[in-house]
Amino acid sequence: MKLFDVYPLYDVTPVSAKGIEVTDEQGQSYLDFYGGHAVISIGHSHPHYVNRMTEQLQKMAFYSNSIKNPLQVELGEKLGSASDCKGYQLFMCSSGAEANENALKMASFHTGKSKVIAFKNSFHGRTSAAVVATDNPKIVAPLNAQQEVDFLPLNDFEAFEKCISKGAHCAVILEAIQGVGGLDEPTTDFYQFIAKKCEEYEVVLIADEVQSGFGRSGKFFAFQHHGIQPDIISIAKGMGNGFPVGGVLLHQKFKPWYGQLGTTFGGNHLACMATLSVLEVLEKENLLDNAAILETYFKEKASEIPSIKKLKGRGLMLGLEFDFEVSDLRKKLIYNQHMFTGGSANKNLLRFLPALNITKEQIDLFFEGLKRELA
Numbered sequence: 001m002k003l004f005d006v007y008p009l010y011d012v013t014p015v016s017a018k019g020i021e022v023t024d025e026q027g028q029s030y031l032d033f034y035g036g037h038a039v040i041s042i043g044h045s046h047p048h049y050v051n052r053m054t055e056q057l058q059k060m061a062f063y064s065n066s067i068k069n070p071l072q073v074e075l076g077e078k079l080g081s082a083s084d085c086k087g088y089q090l091f092m093c094s095s096g097a098e099a100n101e102n103a104l105k106m107a108s109f110h111t112g113k114s115k116v117i118a119f120k121n122s123f124h125g126r127t128s129a130a131v132v133a134t135d136n137p138k139i140v141a142p143l144n145a146q147q148e149v150d151f152l153p154l155n156d157f158e159a160f161e162k163c164i165s166k167g168a169h170c171a172v173i174l175e176a177i178q179g180v181g182g183l184d185e186p187t188t189d190f191y192q193f194i195a196k197k198c199e200e201y202e203v204v205l206i207a208d209e210v211q212s213g214f215g216r217s218g219k220f221f222a223f224q225h226h227g228i229q230p231d232i233i234s235i236a237k238g239m240g241n242g243f244p245v246g247g248v249l250l251h252q253k254f255k256p257w258y259g260q261l262g263t264t265f266g267g268n269h270l271a272c273m274a275t276l277s278v279l280e281v282l283e284k285e286n287l288l289d290n291a292a293i294l295e296t297y298f299k300e301k302a303s304e305i306p307s308i309k310k311l312k313g314r315g316l317m318l319g320l321e322f323d324f325e326v327s328d329l330r331k332k333l334i335y336n337q338h339m340f341t342g343g344s345a346n347k348n349l350l351r352f353l354p355a356l357n358i359t360k361e362q363i364d365l366f367f368e369g370l371k372r373e374l375a
C-alpha cells in the first residue's frame with residue numbers, strides 16, 4: 001500500500017537521536033532546532049525519560065479508562081503544582097486538536113451556545129471544531145464549515161467588544177503566542193480585556209497552550225506572562241516529548257457527568273509516564289529558567305545580523321523575520337549546515353523551537369551556520 005501523500009518531505013531519514021542531535025541512515029548528524037514542531041521539550045531520548053518509559057512498558061503500557069489509573073491522579077497533582085493551576089481538573093486525550101475539540105465542546109455544553117470567536121492567523125488543529133477555529137479555509141471541509149466562527153484581528157478592542165456583546169458565543173479561543181501563524185502575540189492589555197469581557201458576557205475563555213505550554217515561553221504557560229486565568233487550557237506537544245498525549249485543564253466551575261467526555265487511548269499508562277517524566281526533567285534541570293535565560297542570549301546574537309528585520313516570540317519559542325521568504329534558506333540550513341528549523345504561515349519567518357535544555361554553545365552553532373548561509 002502507498003502512503004496517502006499529504007506531506008512534502010525533506011530528503012532526510014533520521015534513524016536515531018540524542019539531545020538536540022539527530023542522525024540519519026548515512027551517519028550524518030543534524031542539529032534539531034525545531035523539535036518536530038515544538039514536540040521535543042526535554043531532548044531526544046533523554047535518559048530519565050527512556051528509563052521511566054522502559055520501566056513502565058515492562059510493567060504495563062495500556063488499559064482503558066474504565067479501571068483505576070493512579071498515574072493519572074499523580075499526574076493531575078504534579079501538573080497542578082508545576083503549572084500553578086491547582087484548582088483545575090484534568091481530562092487527558094492524545095493530540096492537540098483533540099484537546100481543543102474537547103475544550104470547545106465543554107464551552108458549548110456549559111453555555112448552551114455554539115458560535116466561537118477565534119483570531120486571524122490562528123491554528124488550533126484539524127478535527128471538526130478545531131479546524132473551523134483555524135484561520136485557513138483550505139483545510140476546512142464542507143462538513144466542518146457548518147460551525148460558525150468569527151475571526152477577529154489581535155489587539156482590536158472595538159471589534160472584539162462589538163462581536164462578543166452579541167451574546168451568541170460559547171467560547172473565545174486563542175493561542176497565547178501564535179505558533180503556525182508566525183509568533184504574533186496579543187498585548188497584555190488586550191489579553192486582560194478579553195478575560196474581562198468573557199466574564200461579563202459569560203463566554204468561556206480557552207487558552208490553546210498546545211505549542212506554547214510546558215515551559216516553552218519561559219513560564220509554564222504563556223498566558224501567565226499576562227496575568228489572566230483562562231477557564232480552559234489545552235495542552236499537548238511538549239507534554240510527552242514525542243509520545244502522543246494531550247489534555248485539557250478545566251476550571252472547577254465545569255461540573256462533569258459520566259460519559260460527557262471520553263477516549264480510548266487518552267491518559268493511558270505510557271502517556272501518563274511520558275508526561276510525568278517530562279515534568280520531572282523540567283523541574284530537575286530548571287528548564288523554564290533555561291528557556292527564559294536563553295531567550296535573552298538568542299536575541300542578543302540575532303541582533304548582530306543585519307538581514308534580520310524582526311525578532312519574535314518568547315523563551316525558546318522564537319522567530320527571526322527576514323525581508324525575504326525563508327523556504328530556500330531552510331533547505332540550505334538542512335542540506336548544507338545540517339540544521340533543522342521551522343517555517344510558518346508568515347513566509348519570511350524562520351522558527352526556532354529547540355529542546356528546552358539546549359545550551360548557549362548550541363545556540364552559537366545555530367548562529368554560525370546561519371551566518372555562513374547568509375554570507
Ligand SMILES: Cc1ncc(COP(=O)(O)O)c(C=O)c1O
Nearest residue numbers: 095096097123124125179210211
Ligand atoms: C497552537 C496549536 N494548537 C493545536 C495544534 C494541533 O495539534 P495536533 O497536531 O497535535 O493535533 C497545533 C499543532 O501545530 C498548534 O500549534
